[in-house]
Amino acid sequence: MLPSIEQRLASEIAVKSTQITATVKMLDDGATVPFIARYRKETTGGLSDVQLRLLETRLQALRELEKRRAAIISAIEKQNKMTPELYEAITLSEDKTKLEDLYLPYRKKRRTKAQLAHEAGLHPLADLLLKNPMIHPETEAEKFLKRPFITEEGDNPGVADINQALEGAQHILIERFAEHAPLLHSLRGYLEAHAVLTAKVVKDKKDIDTRFVDYHDYHEAISKIPSHRALALLRGEREAVLKLKLYLDSEIAEQKRDTLLNPCEALIAQRFNIDNQKRPADEWLTDTVRTSWRSKIQVHLQTECMNQLQERAETDAIQVFAQNLKALLLASPAGPRITIGLDPGIRTGVKVAVINATGKVLTTATIYPHPPKNDWHGAIETLKQLAEQYHASLIAIGNGTASRETDNLVRDLVKKHPLLKLTSLIISEAGASVYSASQLASEELPDLDVSLRGAVSIARRLQDPLAELVKIDPKSIGVGQYQHDVNQKQLAQKLDAVVEDSVNAVGVDVNTASMALLRYVAGLNSKIAHSIVTYRNQKGIFTRRTDLLKVSGLGEKTFEQAAGFLRILDGANPLDASAVHPESYPLVEQILTDVKLDVAALIGNQTVLKSIRPEKYTNAQFGLPTVKDILHELEKPGRDPRSTFTTAVFKEGVETIQDLHPGMVLEGVVTNVAAFGAFIDIGVHQDGLVHISALANKFVNDPHAIVKAGQVVKVKVLTVDEKRKRIALTMRLDKM
Structure with a gap:
């Protein structure tokens, strides 16, 4: 079994x-x-x-x-x-x-030629010829002629002559070969190991296609094709630019179909003891083998092989997307600091939003430093006044159109007014426009124009990337690899799991969290998240975790799942601000009794906490891992697992691809990691690519082992292709 x-x-x-x-x-x-x-x-x-x-x-x-x-x-x-x-x-x-x-x-199937032959009584002929090749096919076939007749399934044409008899017998054997499970297993294994995928450009697309030019005349063993290449090939076929076809490697080498049996046909012959020894039925049997492969089995298995290639490529692509998304969600937060968000634009101006330490909008404005108005000095004065009035310390600049021009504006502001002590950063604004037009944005920022909501989102992303990015469909954040080509249901499930794990790894302040953030807390959903926010708005902030049980729809089971991940800062019980689960509070009380301290005095008291033997407090309910986790959490309750906040500094004077030249060393931010390398924003409106071979001075199997989305890195420019907008970079700074 x-x-x-x-x-x-x-x-x-x-x-x-x-x-x-x-x-x-x-x-x-x-x-x-x-x-x-x-x-x-x-x-x-x-x-x-x-x-x-x-x-x-x-x-x-x-x-x-x-x-x-x-x-x-x-x-x-x-x-x-x-x-x-x-x-x-x-x-x-x-x-x-x-x-x-x-x-x-x-399996129930429509009436096949093989079934018609069975009805006509031709299976004994097929069996005889297969069992004894010494029999003359034409002579034996004469015995099986039959007039047309009617069955319960419908009309049957019968067997009019010898040729129809042999053709019917052949259909019976072909179906038998094609439905033989052990044979299919062997053929599938051989095909997976020896299939070669070829691609040719469609004739009328050869001179106009630039996206798939690398695959205009291409072949590669299907077992070795990486996911990004497979998805590119499949997209090229879907868009009618490429023609894909599978061959056996032996067929590629010979460049023709030999009259002899190919390896897969030989496997079929071997399975059914067919060997062309020039006996009377051998030629007919050999032709049956060849026909069974080329007209039936090959089509089925090649389709299956291509489907497996696509599934494998999609799985890899979804995994890459998930890793990038997790890195982005867990990027370093700047923290609760008053921030000015700038959503750059040329003709329509730069949208400005000032938010307080908790993300609340204090004011908004629009400045026009760029053409056609060119109000550079007026824009600087407006930003200066806003920074002074609201004591802002950070400026977040979206990385879209006019981002470097706007970055220059802010640099000028910082240079002219050093006493403001402002720090500026260019951050990804992927998905900000999606959020701006969403129902959630309408509920959160009902009094703001759609164009200004983007600036708010950009500012909030700097304060806390996780809290803001959960408001956007992960597929709109822009860290995927062929994301629209993969199974959308599997992608959504995987990304939801990543968001859920990230949110719960960090924890959520139940008194400030949005519905979008709360719904990812373990045990909660959109309905309960809405109920929590409604209760908070009507009754005021939560002062104890147990107050959550008063929320409509939040019962004991949900409370058990969610409570440990929901934080209440400055509440009645200091433990409510930690990751210690309420079910463990009695154990903490026992520890407090033994050390003769109250909870406020014990939290953060490393001397006392390190002196406690965790084994002393284990019991049937709480094992050693849980006790150790509790003591670890009490040392620094509510610790943030995200790394310390860092920023990249783009090089002055390098603003467009025309400003780049080989050998230039720059600082940049990883925007996306793919199976073949990493894309880096170096501040020229076009990400550069560090190929997997240029990520480190050693062999790299997985780029994610070296870099992650949001990471600040140093790179050297290798080549610049302005026409194709391609920038080749390396992280191997000692080499060109």
């Missing part, structure tokens, strides 16, 4: 079955991954959030597999065609492909 789902998961994730069983039970009972990872370490044996996400995904896939297995068994049994051998093969199949191969002969 096949191992249980729990045993298979344990093998895949390389943990004990008991860990899997306990975790599956919690997931089935409605527990969330962030809650299990943070507060049920004893139960899971310390499974990480990454392992838990994999477990959750694979659990669903394996359960769907078992559901399909049961449906196949039921369908075959209803046909009274189940045998002990077939049942064993089905129950031992480890993946859906093998299951479907076994079910293929029993």
Whole structure:
């Protein structure tokens, strides 16, 4: 028998079955991954959030597999065609492909030529010729001629002559070969190892296409094609620029189809003991083998092979997107500082928004430093007055159109008024326009024009990237790789999981968080998040975590899942501002009694906390991992896992691609990481690419191991292609 789902998961994730069983039970009972990872370490044996996400995904896939297995068994049994051998093969199949191969002969299908031949009684002829090649096909076929007749399925043309008899027998064998599960398994394996994908440009697109020029005459083993290349090829085919075709590597080498059997045809012949020894039926059997591959099996398996290539490429692309999104969400926050947000524009002006330390809008304005008005000095004066009036310390500049021109304006402001002590940064504004026009923005900023909401979003992103970016559909943030070409449902599920894990890793201030942020807290959803904000607006701020139980729709189970991730700063109980779960408060009380301190005196008291032996406080409910987590949290409650805030400084005088030259060393910000390298914003309105081979002075298998979105890096310019707007960079500063 096949191992249980729990045993298979344990093998895949390389943990004990008991860990899997306990975790599956919690997931089935409605527990969330962030809650299990943070507060049920004893139960899971310390499974990480990454392992838990994999477990959750694979659990669903394996359960769907078992559901399909049961449906196949039921369908075959209803046909009274189940045998002990077939049942064993089905129950031992480890993946859906093998299951479907076994079910293929029993699947309901439209009336095929092979079925018509069966009805006409030609299967004995097929069996005889396959079993004994010494029989003369034409002589034997004469015995199977039959007039047209009618069946329950409809009219049957019968067998008019010898040629029809042999053709019908051939259809029967072709269908038999194409539905033979072990043979399909062998052929699939060979194709996966030896298939070569070729691409040719469509003739009338050759001289006008520039996007897919690298693939106009291309071939590569399908097993070696990286995800970004596969998605580019598939997009080129979808847009009717490229023609894709699969060949066996032997066919590529020969550049023609030989009269001999190719390797896949040879596998078919070998499986059914067909060997052309010049016996009477050998030529007919060899032709049957060749026809079965070229007209039926090859088409099916090549389609399957291309689908697998696409699925593999999509999976990789989704993973890349998820890693980039996580890095962006967990980027360093500037913190609660009064910030001026600038959404640059030329003709329509630069939109200005000033927000306080909690993100509330203090005032807005529009300045026109660029053509056609060119009110440079007036714009500087306006910004100076706003900075003085509201004591701003940060200026966030969106990186869209006119960003470097606006950056120069702010540099001039800082230079002319050093006493303001302003720090300016250019940050990504990807998705800001989407947010500005959203329903959420209308609710948050009802009195602001859409054009000004972007400036608010830009300023808030600098203060707290996570809190602001959760308001935007992750697919609009601009860190994906061929994001519109992948399975949108899988992409959405993966990105939602990334956002959920990021939000819960940082924690949320329940008294200031937006509905968009609250809905990602473990156990909460949009409806409960709305209820929390409504309660907060009507009743005032929460002073205790237990007050959350008064919120409509937030019951004990939801409270259990969410409470540890919701913070109440300056509340009645200092523990409510920490990641210590309310269920652990009694344990903290026991510690307080033993050390003879109140909670305020214990929090942050490293001397006392380091002297406590965690083993002393373990019991049936709280194991050593939980006790250690509690003591660690008490040292610095509500600690932010994000790194210290840093900024990139773009080089003065380098504002367009024309200002670049090889050898120039610049500072930049990683905007996107792909399987083939990293894109860097160096302040010229066109990101440069550091190829994977130029990321480090060593072999790099995964770019994410070296860089992440939002990271500040130093790069050297290698080449500049102004016409194609391509900038090649290297992080290997000692080499050109």
